Amino acid sequence: MRAMDLIDIVRYTGALLLVLALIGLAGLAARRFGVPGVARAGAKRRLAVVETLMVGPRHKLYLLSRDGVEHLVLVGPQGANVVERGLGTTPPVETVP
Numbered sequence: 589m590r591a592m593d594l595i596d597i598v599r600y601t602g603a604l605l606l607v608l609a610l611i612g613l614a615g616l617a618a619r620r621f622g623v624p625g626v627a628r629a630g631a632k633r634r635l636a637v638v639e640t641l642m643v644g645p646r647h648k649l650y651l652l653s654r655d656g657v658e659h660l661v662l663v664g665p666q667g668a669n670v671v672e673r674g675l676g677t678t679p680p681v682e683t684v685p
Contacts, residue, residue: 639651647662649662649671657674
């Protein structure tokens with residue numbers, strides 16, 4: 589093995605490590621400063637999809653929870669419609685098969 593080959597291997601490995609370190613630092617900075625699309629560690633989520641239900645071939649009901657208040661939304665090809673808003677959180681209903 590020639591000396592130039594060894595130098596080239598060390599140079600390429602060093603460049604790869606430098607690029608990986610820069611990508612890692614960019615990811616940490618994005619989480620630290622709250623770049624949109626990257627959630628902060630330990631951030632409390634305010635919005636959640638509690639349950640979904642297909643009511644037709646092209647319509648779906650979503651039960652959304654926001655700050656402890658639930659909203660029922662019907663989504664279809666024409667758009668979204670709020671069916672009920674301001675529902676309190678209730679325990680799930682047990683169904684008999």
